Amino acid sequence: QSVLTQPPSASGTPGQRVTISCSGSSSNIGSNYVYWYQQLPGTAPKLLIYRNNQRPSGVPDRFSGSKSGTSASLAISGLRSEDEADYYCAAWDDSLSASYVFGTGTKVTVL
Amino acid sequence: EVQLVESGGGVVRPGGSLRLSCAASGFTFDDYGMSWVRQAPGKGLEWVSGINWNGGSTGYADSVKGRFTISRDNAKNSLYLQMNSLRAEDTALYHCARDLEVTVTGAFDIWGQGTMVTVSS
Numbered sequence: 001q002s003v004l005t006q007p008p009s010a011s012g013t014p015g016q017r018v019t020i021s022c023s024g025s026s027s028n029i030g031s032n033y034v035y036w037y038q039q040l041p042g043t044a045p046k047l048l049i050y051r052n053n054q055r056p057s058g059v060p061d062r063f064s065g066s067k068s069g070t071s072a073s074l075a076i077s078g079l080r081s082e083d084e085a086d087y088y089c090a091a092w093d094d095s096l097s098a099s100y101v102f103g104t105g106t107k108v109t110v111l
Numbered sequence: 112e113v114q115l116v117e118s119g120g121g122v123v124r125p126g127g128s129l130r131l132s133c134a135a136s137g138f139t140f141d142d143y144g145m146s147w148v149r150q151a152p153g154k155g156l157e158w159v160s161g162i163n164w165n166g167g168s169t170g171y172a173d174s175v176k177g178r179f180t181i182s183r184d185n186a187k188n189s190l191y192l193q194m195n196s197l198r199a200e201d202t203a204l205y206h207c208a209r210d211l212e213v214t215v216t217g218a219f220d221i222w223g224q225g226t227m228v229t230v231s232s
Contacts, residue, residue, distance in 0.1 A: 035219075047220045
């Protein structure tokens with residue numbers, strides 16, 4: 001049972017904007033950076049966002065991250081068919097023994 | 112080409128042991144922290160363990176603490192995960208992942224394709 005909660009699914013048509021939420025607490029999102037990963041079917045995860053809103057080189061600016069309090073969001077603008085994938089948020093959790101935790105994951109479907 | 116290649120997975124009985132390896136190439140291995148992340152079939156991602164650039168600092172998920180040991184050999188550009196007292200719930204695809212920094216920050220920018228571990232009697 002993850003401490004970071006995401007909606008199981010999200011969808012949109014090509015060109016639309018889709019937002020994925022990630023809900024945590026003061027011991028994780030509230031006090032640490034948030035990271036976002038994209039996992040295409042049958043492949044290893046790919047880093048999309050680090051330190052809440054930073055994009056690694058090569059990640060399109062259609063992907064953006066934000067954080068407010070104990071929640072974070074990933075926005076995908078100009079949705080494309082190749083964006084159909086699972087998306088995971090992640091953060092360090094300082095409760096008890098510090099541990100890095102992933103969110104429950106969100107499946108994005110391009111209609 | 113920057114690459115991580117895992118090996119050592121297989122089928123093991125409950126209570127057994129396994130040692131996973133991750134061979135790094137195409138970058139200066141000791142400039143980066145490293146981690147192991149696993150994914151059970153049809154499930155989400157779970158961070159297992161991480162180690163800083165020189166092995167002086169390590170961390171573990173509560174689910175594996177006391178059973179798994181992470182280590183690295185910078186001379187061999189290799190990362191390891193010694194897994195003891197394996198349980199059915201350890202069945203997963205195990206990925207090694209490179210961090211953006213010398214410590215383990217959680218920004219895993221390079222991933223291997225994984226090695227499958229199946230714990231079954």
